[in-house]
Amino acid sequence: xxxxxxGKFELVAELEGxxxxxxxIAWNPTRNLLASCSADKTVRLYNFSxxxxxxDGTTNGLTFTHNTTIPTGHTKTVRAVAWSPSGxxxxxxxxxxxxGIWAQEEDNEEAEDSPSGEWECMSLLEGHETECKxxxxxSTGTLLASCSRDKTVWIWEVHPDSDFECMGVLMEHTxxxxxxxxxxxxxxxASASYDDTIKLYLDDPSDDWFCATTxxxxxxxxxxxxxxxxxxxxxxxxxxxxxxxxxxxxxxxxELRFDCVAVLEGHDRSVYSISWSPSPPSVVVExxxxxxxxxxASTGGDGIVLIWQITETTEADSGKTVIEHxxxxxxxxxxxxxxxxxxxxxxxxxxxxxxATTGDDGHVKVWKIHV
Amino acid sequence: MDFDxxxxxxxxxxxxxxxxxxxFAHGRIHGLIEGRALGREKGFEMWEELGFxxxxxxxxxxxxxxxxxxEDRAANNIRHLLDLIFQFPRMNPSASEPSELDIPKLxxxxxxxxxxxxxxLGAKPTLRAGGSSSPTGDVDDLGGTQESHSADGKNQVWQIxxxxxxxxxxx
Numbered sequence: 424x425x426x427x428x429x430g431k432f433e434l435v436a437e438l439e440g441x442x443x444x445x446x447x448i449a450w451n452p453t454r455n456l457l458a459s460c461s462a463d464k465t466v467r468l469y470n471f472s473x474x475x476x477x478x479d480g481t482t483n484g485l486t487f488t489h490n491t492t493i494p495t496g497h498t499k500t501v502r503a504v505a506w507s508p509s510g511x512x513x514x515x516x517x518x519x520x521x522x523g524i525w526a527q528e529e530d531n532e533e534a535e536d537s538p539s540g541e542w543e544c545m546s547l548l549e550g551h552e553t554e555c556k557x558x559x560x561x562s563t564g565t566l567l568a569s570c571s572r573d574k575t576v577w578i579w580e581v582h583p584d585s586d587f588e589c590m591g592v593l594m595e596h597t598x599x600x601x602x603x604x605x606x607x608x609x610x611x612x613a614s615a616s617y618d619d620t621i622k623l624y625l626d627d628p629s630d631d632w633f634c635a636t637t638x639x640x641x642x643x644x645x646x647x648x649x650x651x652x653x654x655x656x657x658x659x660x661x662x663x664x665x666x667x668x669x670x671x672x673x674x675x676x677x678e679l680r681f682d683c684v685a686v687l688e689g690h691d692r693s694v695y696s697i698s699w700s701p702s703p704p705s706v707v708v709e710x711x712x713x714x715x716x717x718x719x720a721s722t723g724g725d726g727i728v729l730i731w732q733i734t735e736t737t738e739a740d741s742g743k744t745v746i747e748h749x750x751x752x753x754x755x756x757x758x759x760x761x762x763x764x765x766x767x768x769x770x771x772x773x774x775x776x777x778x779a780t781t782g783d784d785g786h787v788k789v790w791k792i793h794v
Numbered sequence: 795m796d797f798d799x800x801x802x803x804x805x806x807x808x809x810x811x812x813x814x815x816x817x818f819a820h821g822r823i824h825g826l827i828e829g830r831a832l833g834r835e836k837g838f839e840m841w842e843e844l845g846f847x848x849x850x851x852x853x854x855x856x857x858x859x860x861x862x863x864x865e866d867r868a869a870n871n872i873r874h875l876l877d878l879i880f881q882f883p884r885m886n887p888s889a890s891e892p893s894e895l896d897i898p899k900l901x902x903x904x905x906x907x908x909x910x911x912x913x914x915l916g917a918k919p920t921l922r923a924g925g926s927s928s929p930t931g932d933v934d935d936l937g938g939t940q941e942s943h944s945a946d947g948k949n950q951v952w953q954i955x956x957x958x959x960x961x962x963x964x965x
Contacts, residue, residue: 550913575909588867589913592906631903 430730430752430794435777436487440467441785447503447765448781453510455771456490457779459787460501466493466515466525468542469787473774485777487789493542495523503557507581508564513542516555522548522569524585545585550577550592561605561612566590568612570600576614576624578632591632595622604648606655611635611679613658615645621660621670623679635679638670646723649699651716657684657733657746659719661694667721669733669746685746687731692724699733700768700775713737718751718794720778722763728754728780730792751794758782840901844879847908851875854915871911878904 443462450457457469468490495501499518506513515523524547528540551571558569560581567579567587576593598618605612612624612632621638643663651657658670658681667687673680702717716733730752737744757763761783769777776794781787801808855872882900887893912918 548913549916550909550918575906577909577913589910592909592913594902594906 428750428752430792432728432752432754433791433793434788435485435791436471436789438467438469438487438489438787438789439785440489440492441465441787443500443785444761444783445764445781445785445787446500448767448779448787449504449506449513450767450769450771450779451506451510452508452770456510457487457787457789458504458506458513459781460504460515461785462500463785464495464497464499464501464517466495466501466504466513467491467787468493471789485774485789485791491542493525495525496544497521497523499554502555505558505560505567507560508562512545512585514558514560514567516558516569518554520549520551520553520555520571522551522555522558522567524548524587526585546587548579548587550589551575556600557602559603559605561610562607563610566605566610568603568605568614570603570614572599574598574600574616576600576603576612578612578624593622593624593632593634595624595634595637596620601644602647604650604658607650607652608655611655613648613650615648615660617644619643619645619662621645621648621658623681625679636681638681638683640668640683641666644693646693647696649697649719651733652699652701653717657716659697659699661697661721661723663693665690665692665694665723667694667697667719667731669748671744671746685748687719687721687748689729689731689750690721690723690725690727694721694723695763696723696765696767697721698767698778700778716746718768718792719748720766720768722757722766722780724762726756726758726761726763726782728757728763728766728790730794732794752792754790757788757790758784758786844882844904847875847904848879850908851879851911854911868911868914871907871914875904875907875911878907 441459441461441463445459445461448457448459455471457471458466460466469487470490471485471487474484474486495515497515497517497519501515501517503516504513511526513525515525517523524545525542526545527542551569551573553572555569555571558567560567565581567581568576569579570576574594574596578590578593579587580590582588596614596616596618598616600614600616602615603612610626613621614624615621619639619641622634623636624632625635626632641660641662641664645660645662647661649659656672658672659667660670661667665688668683669685669687670681671684673682698720700718700720702715714735716735719731719733720728721731722728729750731748732751734747735744736747757780763780763782766778766780769775769779776792777789778792779787779789851872854868858866858869858872878900883893883895
């Protein structure tokens with residue numbers, strides 16, 4: 424049964440340049456900059472600008488130009504990149520167990536978009552014993568979390584002058600930790616692991632981080648996590664078992680509790696990366712309140728990119744909330760025969776329908792979706 | 795003639811019970827001996843690691859004091875670590891006051907603190923004592939390329955480079 428999906432994809436740009444598989448991409452939250460990292464140990468930065476096509480008056484073209492390549496100095500694959508919320512610092516996580524913190528030299532450039540200054544390494548965070556898999560800045564930018572194959576999650580506090588203090592080492596997982604993700608507003612950290620669980624961590628006022636709860640349910644390695652970006656009431660996780668689970672945070676006072684409210688099936692292979700984009704404000708429908716939670720993009724080993732529309736419906740009479748999901752767009756073989764390793768929605772205003780993917784072919788592809 | 799018909803009918807069961815009682819008593823004694831030996835071994839392993847952490851912390855504490863850095867982050871971490879190690883029981887809990895302490899959890903906390911301390915000090919040797927550094931017996935293949943202290947040379951004791959008689963031991 425071939426039903427036409429409402430959403431259409433348009434390939435906006437295909438950026439080549441990496442010599443080996445590209446693992447991760449990250450959009451700068453305050454500047455028009457896209458970073459990608461790869462097994463070739465470099466990080467490539469791309470500038471982009473939108474241009475309005477004068478003849479139509481309506482179309483918006485996006486042009487990408489390669490800004491610079493940072494030859495990081497990591498001795499092994501750079502596995503993940505993350506921008507701080509201020510957009511000024513870039514963190515890189517590498518298989519050589521180190522984390523690099525990069526910033527641009529101060530340059531007296533007026534325009535925000537223009538490339539300026541060399542990217543230099545402000546700090547090198549050592550401590551992990553084996554491959555570092557993922558890093559993430561908290562919503563305020565004061566905390567940086569990293570995780571590694573050595574089963575630990577490290578939390579670093581960001582001090583001025585690129586000084587990082589290790590706040591805690593969490594050894595709660597029993598296997599390789601694949602991904603860390605911070606709640607969009609509070610200081611709650613989630614980590615996903617090869618041991619099929621997701622753990623959530625809180626900061627105890629007596630200055631110790633601890634594991635507040637563990638979410639089980641996936642049948643295999645959990646590769647990726649994404650919080651619902653506006654309020655963080657939901658957490659989505661993608662796993663090696665091909666499913667994406669949505670967990671709802673229960674409004675229980677004094678403790679952290681989550682329930683699995685939806686299982687999204689649609690991928691034939693492992694889901695390597697998911698990204699949740701925020702949505703327009705809620706729509707009130709007769710009799711029920713429907714809240715659009717945004718679009719969840721997912722991709723993985725089958726090369727397919729799926730866009731799910733997630734809706735939260737509260738039944739007026741019983742007060743129960745139910746999560747509905749439907750696939751609104753799909754790209755098959757987004758990177759040809761190659762696995763797609765990472766997907767990310769653009770956070771910049773006016774570009775919320777743009778997303779980027781990167782894969783084992785080393786290319787970065789930027790897509791625009793029309794729903 | 796008064797047979798004890800009861801015991802005749804249950805003869806099989808009574809022999810079984812007798813045997814069971816004997817075996818149980820015997821096993822109890824041996825189990826206690828074995829348990830004590832195991833406890834000694836595990837206790838040794840645990841304290842091998844904890845002693846290392848304690849010594850490490852005390853050494854750095856005196857170094858910092860000699861350098862006059864009392865309020866450093868490192869000093870705080872050292873104090874925390876020493877506090878946690880101090881909480882570790884050195885006596886068996888008696889039957890009248892059972893211990894509520896979660897030992898594996900405390901151990902994990904100590905290890906985490908040690909790693910945080912190392913990160914703050916900028917030093918990180920990996921402890922290798924017989925290839926395993928956890929009391930649960932998991933073999934953590936840490937794969938560290940940094941220098942390793944083999945605390946008592948356990949992993950160097952029997953190095954068999956060449957088989958004793960030219961050929962391998964094959965039966």
